[in-house]
Amino acid sequence: MASLVKSSGSFLVRPYESRDFQALRDMYLSFSPRGMFQGMPPPDDDACLRWIQGLLETGENFLAWREGSVVGHGVILPDLDKKDAEYLVFVSRGERGKGVGTALTRAVLDHAAGLGLESVWLTVGAYNMRAARLYRKFSFRFLEEPGAGSERTMVLTL
Amino acid sequence: MAETPKWYDAHLSEFGNTAYIRGLDQYSSMHRRSIDDPDGFWAEQARQYLSWDKEWDFVLDYDFEEGRIAWFGGGILNASANCLDRHLDRLGDKVAYFWEGDDPHDTRTVTFKDLYHQVNRFAAVLQKIGVRKSDRVIIYMPMIPELPVAMLSCARIGAVHSVVFGGFSAEALANRVKNCDAGVVITTDGGFRAGKKIPLKETVDQALKSCPDVGKVIVFDRAGLEPSMKPGRDIWWHEAVEDPDLPDRVDPEPMDAEDPLFILYTSGSTGAPKGLVHTHGGYLLYAAMTTRLVFDLKDDEVFWCTADIGWVTGHTYGVYGPLINGLTGVLFEGVPTYPDFDRYWDIVEKYRVNKFYTAPTVIRSLAKEGAGHVEKHDITSLKLLGSVGEPINPEAWRWYYRHVGRQWCPIMDTWWQTETGGHMLTPLPGVTPIKPGSCGLPFFGVDPVILDETGEEVRFPNQEGVLCIKRPWPGMARSVYGDHERFIETYFSQAPGMYFSGDGAKRDEDGYYWIIGRIDDVINVSGHRLGTAEIESALVLHDRVAEAAVVGFPHPVKGQGIYAFVTLNTGEAKSEDLKRELVGLVRKEIGPIATIDVVQWADALPKTRSGKIMRRILQKIAAGKTDELGDTSTIADPTVVEKLIAERVGV
Numbered sequence: 135m136a137s138l139v140k141s142s143g144s145f146l147v148r149p150y151e152s153r154d155f156q157a158l159r160d161m162y163l164s165f166s167p168r169g170m171f172q173g174m175p176p177p178d179d180d181a182c183l184r185w186i187q188g189l190l191e192t193g194e195n196f197l198a199w200r201e202g203s204v205v206g207h208g209v210i211l212p213d214l215d216k217k218d219a220e221y222l223v224f225v226s227r228g229e230r231g232k233g234v235g236t237a238l239t240r241a242v243l244d245h246a247a248g249l250g251l252e253s254v255w256l257t258v259g260a261y262n263m264r265a266a267r268l269y270r271k272f273s274f275r276f277l278e279e280p281g282a283g284s285e286r287t288m289v290l291t292l
Numbered sequence: 293m294a295e296t297p298k299w300y301d302a303h304l305s306e307f308g309n310t311a312y313i314r315g316l317d318q319y320s321s322m323h324r325r326s327i328d329d330p331d332g333f334w335a336e337q338a339r340q341y342l343s344w345d346k347e348w349d350f351v352l353d354y355d356f357e358e359g360r361i362a363w364f365g366g367g368i369l370n371a372s373a374n375c376l377d378r379h380l381d382r383l384g385d386k387v388a389y390f391w392e393g394d395d396p397h398d399t400r401t402v403t404f405k406d407l408y409h410q411v412n413r414f415a416a417v418l419q420k421i422g423v424r425k426s427d428r429v430i431i432y433m434p435m436i437p438e439l440p441v442a443m444l445s446c447a448r449i450g451a452v453h454s455v456v457f458g459g460f461s462a463e464a465l466a467n468r469v470k471n472c473d474a475g476v477v478i479t480t481d482g483g484f485r486a487g488k489k490i491p492l493k494e495t496v497d498q499a500l501k502s503c504p505d506v507g508k509v510i511v512f513d514r515a516g517l518e519p520s521m522k523p524g525r526d527i528w529w530h531e532a533v534e535d536p537d538l539p540d541r542v543d544p545e546p547m548d549a550e551d552p553l554f555i556l557y558t559s560g561s562t563g564a565p566k567g568l569v570h571t572h573g574g575y576l577l578y579a580a581m582t583t584r585l586v587f588d589l590k591d592d593e594v595f596w597c598t599a600d601i602g603w604v605t606g607h608t609y610g611v612y613g614p615l616i617n618g619l620t621g622v623l624f625e626g627v628p629t630y631p632d633f634d635r636y637w638d639i640v641e642k643y644r645v646n647k648f649y650t651a652p653t654v655i656r657s658l659a660k661e662g663a664g665h666v667e668k669h670d671i672t673s674l675k676l677l678g679s680v681g682e683p684i685n686p687e688a689w690r691w692y693y694r695h696v697g698r699q700w701c702p703i704m705d706t707w708w709q710t711e712t713g714g715h716m717l718t719p720l721p722g723v724t725p726i727k728p729g730s731c732g733l734p735f736f737g738v739d740p741v742i743l744d745e746t747g748e749e750v751r752f753p754n755q756e757g758v759l760c761i762k763r764p765w766p767g768m769a770r771s772v773y774g775d776h777e778r779f780i781e782t783y784f785s786q787a788p789g790m791y792f793s794g795d796g797a798k799r800d801e802d803g804y805y806w807i808i809g810r811i812d813d814v815i816n817v818s819g820h821r822l823g824t825a826e827i828e829s830a831l832v833l834h835d836r837v838a839e840a841a842v843v844g845f846p847h848p849v850k851g852q853g854i855y856a857f858v859t860l861n862t863g864e865a866k867s868e869d870l871k872r873e874l875v876g877l878v879r880k881e882i883g884p885i886a887t888i889d890v891v892q893w894a895d896a897l898p899k900t901r902s903g904k905i906m907r908r909i910l911q912k913i914a915a916g917k918t919d920e921l922g923d924t925s926t927i928a929d930p931t932v933v934e935k936l937i938a939e940r941v942g943v
Contacts, residue, residue, distance in 0.1 A: 167562040167781070169825055172904035173841070177829070185903055192901075211901045220901045220926070227777065230785070257904055257926060261758045261796075261811045263747035263786050270746065278922055280745055280756065283908020284813060287926055 145205060145229075147237045149245075150195035154204065158197060161204040162186055166227050172257060172285055175224065194249070196241045198225070198234045205229040208238035210246050210254060217252040235268050243272060247292050255289045300693065301725035303676075303702035311588045311722025319723045319733070326736040327763070334363070334737065334766060338573070341580040341616065343378045344369045345546050348573075354764045356789050359780035362550050363574035363766045370544035371553055371576055372415075372448035375615035376408045377544065384408075387620045390594070390643045391437050394484035394626035396635075402437050404618070407444070410437075410533075414445040415542040417532040421508045423476055425450030425545055428555065430474040430506075432456045432465060432496060434483030435625040438512045438529065439601050440611045442478045447553060450545035454555040454567065457602025458483060458490070460883040462498035464565075469503045472555050472567055472773050476508045478529075482515035486630040493519035549573025555773050556604055558710040559823040560782060561794075561812040567773035568710055575713045576612060578767025582714040582735060583613030586704050587676060588721045593646040594673075596622035598636070598654065603820070604710040605680050608767075609649060613714070628654050634665035637696075641669040648696070649678035649704075653818040655688045656849045663695040671696065676721055678704040681819025682851045683807045689728035707731035707807050709793065710821075711783065713767025716740070717805045730804040737765040740805070742797055743787055750798075758811050759797040760790040813907070815844030815852045820885050822854070827888070830881035831856060831874055836864045841897050841905055845890075845914035853889035855914035857897060857936070866893045890914070892941045896932045898924075909933060913940055 150158070168177040176182040189195060189209050198206030205226045210219040221242060225234045246254050256274065258265050260283065266276075274288035313319055326333040331351040338344070338351075349366030379386075384405040391400040423429060429446050431453055433439045439455075446453040454472050456465050469477065477500070482491045493511055497520070500506050511519065512529040521528070547553075553572045557565040589595055595614055599605035614621040622643055628636050636658070640648060658665065677697050679689070684705055693703055703726060707717040717740065719732035726732070734740050742750045742757040750757045768791070772779040786792040796808035810816065813824045824842040831840035839859040847853035858874065860866065871891040878886050898906040912921050918937045927933060 167778075170562045172900075172907065174902070174904055176903075177825075178832070189902065209902070213901070222902050222904070227781070255926065257900055257906070259812070261745060261786065261794075263743065263745065263758075266746055276745070283911050283922075285904075285906065285908060286745065287923060 145198050145200040145232075145234060145237070147196055147198045147206075147241045150190065150197050154197055155190075157199075157202075157204040158207060159183065159186060161207065161226055162224075165224065171224075171259065171262075174222070194242070194245055196238055196245070198238050200229065206234040206238050208242045210242055212246075212249060212251060217250070219246055219249075219251050219254050221254050221256040230264075236271065239268065239272055243290070243292075251292055253289055253291050255287055257285045257287050260284055260286050296690075299725040299727045300702075302700050303721055304725065307588065307702065307722040311720070312585055313720050314722040316723055319720060323734065323736055327739050330737065330763070334577075337581055338364060338367075338577050341577055341584070342369060342374055342573075348549060352764065356764075356784050356791070357780075359771065359776060359784050361764045361768060361770055363577075363764070364549035367549040367573055368546045369549065369572060369576075370448065370547050371572055371612065372411060372444045373544040374576060375444055375612065376404060376411060379404045379618045380408060383618045386618065388615060389437055389440070389621050389623045391623045392625065392639055392642070393436075394487065394630065396631070396638065400437060407437075407441065407615075409540070410441045411444045411448060412541045413533045413538065414441055414529075415448040416538040417510070417535070418445055418451065418476070419449055419542060420532075420535070420538065421476065421510075421527075423449060423451050426552070427451045427476070428472040428474040429453050430456060430465075430469050430472070430477045432458060432477060432479045432492060433512070434458050434480060434485075434490070434492065434514065435600060435623055436480070436483075436512070436514055437623060438480070440615075440623075443554070443601075443611060448542060448544050450547055450551065452552045452555060454557070455602050455607070456557070457600055457883075458492060459602075459885055461880055462495045463881045464883055465495065466499035466502050467564060468557050468567070469499060469506060471557075471564070473505065475506060476510070477506055478510045478512075480512040480514040481517040481519045484515060484625060486627050489515050489517060491517055491519070493517070497522075547572045550770070552770075554607065556607065556710055558604075559814060559821045559826055561814055561823060562825050563823075564826065565823070566775070566778060566782070568769040569771045569773050570713055570767075571770050574766030574768070576616060578714040578765065579608045579613040580616040582718075582767075583609055583619070584617050586706065586715050586718050586720060586735070587647045587649070587678065589614075589617065589619055589647060591618065593675075594620045594622065594643055595647045596624075596640070596643075596645045596649065598624065598628075598648075598650040599680070604713070605649075608714050628658060632665070633658060633661040634668050637666050637669040637671055640671045640674060644673040646673055647676045647678070648674055649680060651681040651819040652679055652684040652688055653681070653850055655679070655684070655692045659688060659691040660849065663691075666695045672698075674698075674701055676704065677701045678706060680706050680708075682816045683731070683809065684729060686728040693728070702726050705729070705731050707795070707805070709795075711769045711793075712765070713769065716761070716765075717807075727804055730800070730806050732804060734805075739763050741790070742799060747787060753801040754798050756796055756798045756808055759793045759795050759805075759807070760787045761793065762790050764791075815854065817844070817847075817852050817854060817885060818850045822882070822886055826882060827854065827856065827878055827886055830878045830886075831858060833881065834874060834877055836860050836870065837874070839897060841894075841907065841910055842888075843907060843911045843914050845911070847889070854886065855890045855892070856888050857892050857894040857910055859894050859897060890941045892936070892939060894936055896929065898927045898932050898936065900926050901928045910936075913937060916940070
């Protein structure tokens with residue numbers, strides 16, 4: 135199996151392992167702004183931890199590390215009946231714009247292809263142009279017409 | 293039946309000949325120059341509108357990536373001196389404010405000389421209690437002359453004022469006091485509103501229970517309420533200013549153009565309201581210039597901006613803009629509907645108001661009561677009207693134009709924000725025809741662009757997108773108090789090299805701009821911005837509430853109403869009483885402006901597999917557009933949506 139450890143600049147992307155929980159938790163508890171992305175990450179700490187646990191249990195998770203800290207988290211939540219998966223990615227405030235999101239997305243999508251899925255989709259704030267730019271780089275396309283509301287769906291056919 | 297005109301130009305025959313800016317050519321060349329040669333253009337304006345103790349070292353220095361903006365760096369001036377001292381010789385006896393109390397018989401006339409004396413006196417009081425340059429002072433007062441006095445007194449000594457709208461609750465006030473580390477609060481015992489006494493000092497006392505660092509509270513006796521006064525902390529305004537040891541004059545503190553002048557809190561998409569910081573030089577210039585040119589104010593005219601000074605509109609067009617220009621304004625303590633629905637027109641007639649600036653929500657609520665109220669009064673002094681706070685729907689615009697404007701007064705429908713300091717997109721009365729619902733053209737120095745969801749400039753007329761501004765203008769906010777990172781993230785991280793306004797817009801085939809509404813989770817209720825996250829945070833404080841999602845929905849008077857979907861903890865009983873409790877809780881946490889219109893119990897919210905909330909589904913349900921939901925395949929449990937539709941609360 136090809137190595138899933140990808141290194142870019144001075145950060146490292148690899149699949150989540152259970153010993154990583156504390157570091158992942160630390161990233162989210164100090165994450166800012168909370169609740170910005172369709173209510174995620176949940177502003178309440180307890181709800182946030184429950185949410186992280188849910189993602190770890192049901193999804194395929196990847197973490198980006200810099201100097202021993204988790205600076206990004208990418209996850210797909212597959213539905214094997216529908217043969218699709220929801221994708222979401224979060225990058226720490228000070229680490230945005232440095233290629234972390236790109237590296238995580240690449241790692242996650244490579245993995246998705248290996249799971250026999252037909253498509254990956256995500257939702258993004260209607261005018262979160264920075265995020266949409268990242269997703270379009272990976273050929274995600276908007277599903278609906280503009281003006282549909284607060285958030286839009288993007289789909290990538292694998 | 294005659295077709296409804298799409299544009300109106302009756303005003304051009306006069307304004308086209310008498311306005312400061314006349315005709316499209318003059319506007320275009322001036323606008324062009326302001327963009328191509330900002331240094332030259334703005335240096336000229338700065339000399340024309342303001343008095344400087346020392347001129348600047350540079351006109352403009354900025355880097356949007358760092359959220360760093362500086363205008364007239366090295367220039368020295370003072371806001372108070374620009375509003376007052378420099379007018380004394382020629383305009384000392386000129387009326388600065390016609391003040392009208394809640395009761396029509398309670399009126400005062402305040403001249404520039406009166407204001408000068410009161411400001412100097414109060415500035416001396418502030419100094420005596422230890423307020424120094426750059427200290428933050430919270431002001432929580434009704435619309436009385438002492439409110440601008442308090443602001444200008446702070447500005448005089450270089451203190452940074454933060455005015456909190458009197459309608460905010462004790463919690464909201466406390467949050468602001470703590471956020472800006474204020475050491476002093478200036479307030480009144482109470483205020484009058486529609487014949488009732490509102491006990492403001494009580495709210496301050498409640499707020500300050502959690503603010504031990506506030507050392508002094510100065511209380512102006514407005515309502516004779518005899519509030520409790522905490523020894524050692526609370527002092528009476530009237531006693532403080534009568535201190536015989538106080539000097540009659542306090543020299544205005546020399547301020548650098550980039551020194552903070554005030555902090556004003558405004559709601560955003562996430563978290564608590566942010567304290568936007570405006571500075572002395574650029575803000576004052578922009579306030580002065582837009583006041584003069586957008587309303588085309590002549591020196592002998594009377595201007596009335598109805599906005600409460602607690603909002604930015606009141607700061608710029610109720611205080612700084614008119615006073616810097618040496619103009620006469622109206623200050624009104626009451627509401628448009630007391631004692632009757634003709635109150636505003638009574639005031640217009642009484643003071644012969646020439647230029648009138650108000651909010652669409654006011655127009656809509658007065659239009660509902662009929663034009664008869666307007667017709668009771670002689671409002672022929674009115675030459676120009678203005679609209680601010682939210683886009684105005686064409687029906688309300690036409691009512692305003694026909695019944696208040698007498699089919700002639702041009703309406704300056706201005707788009708701008710707390711962040712922008714002053715008008716950004718606006719008609720100019722001597723320049724073009726006006727279109728109902730359009731905010732016209734960019735003001736000088738404003739370089740707008742509309743970006744689509746991919747971040748590209750829109751290519752066709754009427755294509756919608758988000759409004760961004762390509763370069764700085766003097767009036768823009770410089771930071772979020774104590775959180776510059778948040779300032780950069782909110783305004784400069786989405787569109788690199790540009791200011792991201794958060795407002796959706798389009799430009800028509802004639803180049804006129806039209807504002808569509810917020811593109812984020814901020815709603816506009818009666819012209820006031822509220823973050824849905826703020827309201828949700830308040831709801832979730834209730835121990836029976838597990839989760840809440842709040843969206844705006846179209847409201848015939850308020851523009852947008854507040855619709856809350858609330859999930860209770862398992863086993864909790866749903867009841868109308870609990871709904872009322874929740875509405876009360878939000879009013880307590882934020883204030884009456886955040887009164888929820890509808891609470892719908894939601895056993896679950898529509899979410900994706902990952903837990904992300906699909907707000908657009910909730911927006912459609914709240915708006916009654918349940919057959920326009922669009923794609924719902926992303927929702928993990930589709931029965932959630934069916935149930936929400938079935939249980940939708942009719943409004």
